[in-house]
Amino acid sequence: MYFPDNNNGSRIVITTRESDVAEYVAGSKSLHHVQLLNKSVSRDLLCRIVFGEEDCPDELQGVVAKIGSDCSGLPLAIHVIGGLLSMVERSRDVWENVSKDVKASIVESDEHFSNILYLSYNHLSIHLKPCFLYMGAFPEDYDIKGSRLKSLWIAEGFVKYNTDESLEDVVEDYLKALVERNLISVGGKQIDGKPMTYSIHDLLRDLCTRKANEEKFLNLKDSMRRVSVQSSYQMEDVNASPQLTSLARSFICTGQEIISPVFSMLRLVRVLDVIGMVFKEFPEEIFQLVNLRLLSFLLHFRFEELTYS
Structure with a gap:
């Protein structure tokens, strides 16, 4: 009765970042997914x-x-x-x-713009907030495999055990919830249509890094609980602070061609993700990291060109 059909062409438009809210209000017939512009x-x-x-x-x-x-x-x-x-x-x-x-x-x-994005973050449940902030550990326009992201969240202790579901099912629900809220996006898909990689919009990533800094969640000069390295320049900062680095619980490297003997300083690290680093041989210092919950790395082999005379 509040919105009578008077045949005057009036329409009501409701916008929301949460897909489940849109589906509840509009149903499948009137639902329109707004895409990013080219x-x-x-x-x-x-x-x-x-x-x-x-x-x-x-x-x-x-x-x-x-x-x-x-x-x-x-x-x-x-x-x-x-x-x-x-x-x-x-x-x-x-x-x-x-x-x-x-x-x-x-x-x-525009403070209003920031408030809109902050509203999306503030409405997240407690267990989803650290998962979202964790996306700030990766560079702009970075596609991360879903399997890798889920392993990191579980190893970090973000995923709470549910007696009715396995950890794998729970973390899958976490990912789905962030996608439905349009806070992270699905990148590549598998043959069966299931998500394979995920990414985050640059401006949402900026929100991640700002909130992570406020809550001392990621890289800080006076606290290195979680360290994310994306370049050789950042690695130099890490090497320059051995005392702080020794307290790190997580170390994530997404940069390319970064070589550093940093493992000897990571005595307390529990999560070590160094897929972006290049190793000519297995770093034996890893055997000394007794607190490791997760280790992700690739061993790169290089073959030098041989010249015969």
Whole structure:
């Protein structure tokens, strides 16, 4: 009775990040899944927000395309950065300065935007929050295998045992819950259609790292309980703090071509995921890590070219 059908063309639109809420409200017939925008549509939407019916000036075409691309297809992000660009001088130098760090410009210019993303995090149950924050340990645009991610969560102690389900079933429910809330995305799929890899949107990853820093969950200069290394530069910081590194409980390496004798410092580590590191031979220091719950690594063999005279 509150929404009578008066045949006047009125419609009610309800938006939500939670798939189960949408299905409950709308059913399958009226449910529409909003997809991320491609680069071309992102650029066009940004131009429409900033210039309206006017054409984008030729000298700004390149920088507009880059800013639109850096929004990673998220309409809300494009709307926020478009509002910011509408208020600044239409000069290439000013816009290129914004394009240097689009994510930071979006977050800093619109508190409402951050509140929307924080709302999604705050509504997570206690057992899902650390699983979500853990995604901040991986680089931008990083696809992680579901089997690897589930093993890490279990080894970290995030997954609580349920007498009615196995740990594998429980952690599968955790992954499904984060996907249904649109906080992580399914990447590649197996032949049977089941998810194989997962990823996280750049702006949601930024939320992960901010919250992880607030809650002292990941890398910190004064606390290295969980250490994530993505480059040789970060590895140098780890090597420069042997006392803090010795207290680390988790060590995750996603970088390529990183070689370091860091294992001798990880005396208390329980989770060691170093698939990104290159080893010419098995590091025997691993045998000294008596607290290990999970070890993931690859042994890379290199064959040098032989020249015969």
